[in-house]
Amino acid sequence: MTTSPDPQALSLTVNDRPVGPVPVPRGTSMQEFLHEWLGLTGARMGCGQGICNACTVMIEEEGKLPREIRTCITGAHWFEGRRVRTVEGHARQEADGSLTLSPVQQAFVEAFAFQCGYCTPGFVTAATVLIERLRQRPVERGQVESVVTEALDHHICRCTGYVRYHTAVRDLVLATPGLVTA
Amino acid sequence: MRGTLLAVTGLVLGGASLAGLVVSGALERSAVSSAVRTPLSAEQVKALAPRGAAIAAAADCYACHTARGGAPWAGGMPFETPFGTIHATNISPSPEGIGGWSRADFHRALRDGIAPGGRHLYPAMPYTSYRGMSEGDVDALYAYLTTRAPKPVANRPNTLPFPFDQRWTLAAWNLLNLPASVADPDPARSALWNRGRYVTEALGHCGECHTPRDITQGLRTRAALTGAVIEGLDAPDITPAGLRRMGFSPASLARFMGLGLSAQGSATHQMFDVVHFSTQHMERADLTAMAAYLFDRDAVEAEAPPALPPPAPVEAAVAARARATYDGLCAGCHGAKAEGIPHVSVALRGNASLRTASPSGFVRAVLAGLPAQSFPGGERMEAMPGFAVDLDDAAIADLANWMRAEWGGQAPAVRPNDIAAVRATLTARHAARE
Numbered sequence: 001m002t003t004s005p006d007p008q009a010l011s012l013t014v015n016d017r018p019v020g021p022v023p024v025p026r027g028t029s030m031q032e033f034l035h036e037w038l039g040l041t042g043a044r045m046g047c048g049q050g051i052c053n054a055c056t057v058m059i060e061e062e063g064k065l066p067r068e069i070r071t072c073i074t075g076a077h078w079f080e081g082r083r084v085r086t087v088e089g090h091a092r093q094e095a096d097g098s099l100t101l102s103p104v105q106q107a108f109v110e111a112f113a114f115q116c117g118y119c120t121p122g123f124v125t126a127a128t129v130l131i132e133r134l135r136q137r138p139v140e141r142g143q144v145e146s147v148v149t150e151a152l153d154h155h156i157c158r159c160t161g162y163v164r165y166h167t168a169v170r171d172l173v174l175a176t177p178g179l180v181t182a
Numbered sequence: 183m184r185g186t187l188l189a190v191t192g193l194v195l196g197g198a199s200l201a202g203l204v205v206s207g208a209l210e211r212s213a214v215s216s217a218v219r220t221p222l223s224a225e226q227v228k229a230l231a232p233r234g235a236a237i238a239a240a241a242d243c244y245a246c247h248t249a250r251g252g253a254p255w256a257g258g259m260p261f262e263t264p265f266g267t268i269h270a271t272n273i274s275p276s277p278e279g280i281g282g283w284s285r286a287d288f289h290r291a292l293r294d295g296i297a298p299g300g301r302h303l304y305p306a307m308p309y310t311s312y313r314g315m316s317e318g319d320v321d322a323l324y325a326y327l328t329t330r331a332p333k334p335v336a337n338r339p340n341t342l343p344f345p346f347d348q349r350w351t352l353a354a355w356n357l358l359n360l361p362a363s364v365a366d367p368d369p370a371r372s373a374l375w376n377r378g379r380y381v382t383e384a385l386g387h388c389g390e391c392h393t394p395r396d397i398t399q400g401l402r403t404r405a406a407l408t409g410a411v412i413e414g415l416d417a418p419d420i421t422p423a424g425l426r427r428m429g430f431s432p433a434s435l436a437r438f439m440g441l442g443l444s445a446q447g448s449a450t451h452q453m454f455d456v457v458h459f460s461t462q463h464m465e466r467a468d469l470t471a472m473a474a475y476l477f478d479r480d481a482v483e484a485e486a487p488p489a490l491p492p493p494a495p496v497e498a499a500v501a502a503r504a505r506a507t508y509d510g511l512c513a514g515c516h517g518a519k520a521e522g523i524p525h526v527s528v529a530l531r532g533n534a535s536l537r538t539a540s541p542s543g544f545v546r547a548v549l550a551g552l553p554a555q556s557f558p559g560g561e562r563m564e565a566m567p568g569f570a571v572d573l574d575d576a577a578i579a580d581l582a583n584w585m586r587a588e589w590g591g592q593a594p595a596v597r598p599n600d601i602a603a604v605r606a607t608l609t610a611r612h613a614a615r616e
Binding site: 026027050075077078 | 506507509510511513514515518523526527564565567571
């Protein structure tokens with residue numbers, strides 16, 4: 001994304017913490033802002049064209065289901081006033097400073113779902129968005145397989161393959177109470 | 183009293199006999215000569231088939247007669263019409279298709295719109311255009327299609343309510359809308375122009391989408407090629423003025439039809455299918471002829487495309503809101519200056535979709551996105567995401583007004599209601615698919 005020199009103040013909420021107002025040049029991509037301003041490098045630069053989805057983050061809106069958004073092709077200023085959750089914001093920090101992985105992250109570790117890990121932030125985001133959606137709108141057991149495929153389909157992985165990601169999310173959906181109807 | 187009774191009786195009888203004549207088909211005029219009653223020999227079929235492949239491409243038979251993901255030539259593609267959904271039929275040489283059709287049967291279907299057994303075809307099949315095809319070209323097409331692999335795929339039923347499911351009523355429709363005679367070559371015009379007219383009007387049947395229709399759904403030939411709404415989208419005006427408005431010259435139009443891409447952007451929506459299945463496979467000479475005819479020229483010479491009109495003025499507040507949307511959601515792929523990225527996204531500066539009278543094609547792309555597209559020579563464009571959730575009608579109206587003014591030179595006239603209308607057609611399409 002081409003940047004123009006004129007900075008514009010940007011305020012948003014990232015991983016429950018308010019950020020800004022901070023001057024950011026117009027035309028800066030959200031990914032660049034996360035990496036260079038906030039030091040949050042989890043949303044990965046893959047294709048830079050909105051195709052691989054390694055760069056996605058969650059956008060959280062009051063009263064709405066969270067959804068994925070690609071940070072490589074979306075401008076930072078588009079997030080003005082919005083709430084965003086990056087892959088760094090999924091694990092819970094305990095009182096003793098240790099981290100407890102989110103259920104999706106834990107499922108990926110247990111299933112050996114990733115190898116190089118480059119695409120993992122996007123898969124964590126997509127799977128978490130799916131789980132949140134199913135919490136509010138459960139699906140029938142027979143639909144789980146295709147619902148998981150649909151939710152992960154647009155994410156590209158180039159080393160492990162998709163099977164372990166898919167298995168991990170499917171098993172998590174089936175094992176979590178309230179996501180599946182009888 | 184007696185006189186009135188007689189007059190009424192006369193009128194009723196006269197009306198009834200006229201209706202009888204229409205229904206019986208006695209008033210229908212066939213364009214098919216008796217010469218085609220002689221079957222083609224096996225050698226003739228073999229010799230004609232390769233040319234038939236080129237005719238099939240130019241007439242774009244495949245795009246309609248093959249469902250996406252379905253067996254080639256086996257039909258099944260749905261068409262939304264104002265009267266209901268019509269499915270294209272199997273035209274492979276199987277019993278479900280045109281297996282067993284004689285040469286004369288095929289000529290009658292293509293040029294008169296009547297299938298074996300006297301069954302009228304719906305004019306979704308563009309026989310009113312194909313009527314202008316030459317006997318030799320119809321023979322070549324027959325030779326090609328009857329030598330394809332037969333596909334035993336049953337035809338999908340149409341969902342037309344009464345009275346539109348009554349095929350005999352089409353005899354009356356034909357009386358109104360099927361041209362009685364075929365235009366002869368115009369000796370005052372060049373061979374190029376005449377060839378272009380044949381390719382455009384008969385083979386390419388461009389008017390079926392680009393010419394507006396009257397209340398009977400017949401083509402309003404007086405307004406030929408001035409643009410029409412088809413399946414909720416505007417097929418643009420492709421008269422010389424309309425083409426210049428989009429930024430085309432004859433040479434760049436021929437290039438666009440061959441490649442699907444030009445400085446004016448890429449072919450999108452239904453026109454992408456036209457390029458994909460038809461025009462990219464056409465002879466370059468025919469594309470040039472088509473461009474000559476559409477621009478009403480006897481020859482195509484090198485000429486610069488018409489200049490992009492200067493930006494139109496837009497209210498500062500609208501421009502500021504639209505610019506923020508553009509920087510946030512569009513510039514990542516199309517560039518801060520609308521220059522595009524080679525092999526990824528088209529340039530928007532001067533893009534034809536920002537210059538047409540109606541913004542509907544642009545608006546549908548913004549709402550629903552576009553699929554990834556492949557073009558001749560390994561060229562491609564990546565998929566565009568849709569922004570129906572991210573942007574409301576007012577935001578898209580601002581965006582359309584500002585982009586059309588800035589990069590298309592069009593005065594801002596798009597209202598949120600226009601966006602809502604396109605959104606409604608998409609919701610309806612989505613519901614129909616569910």
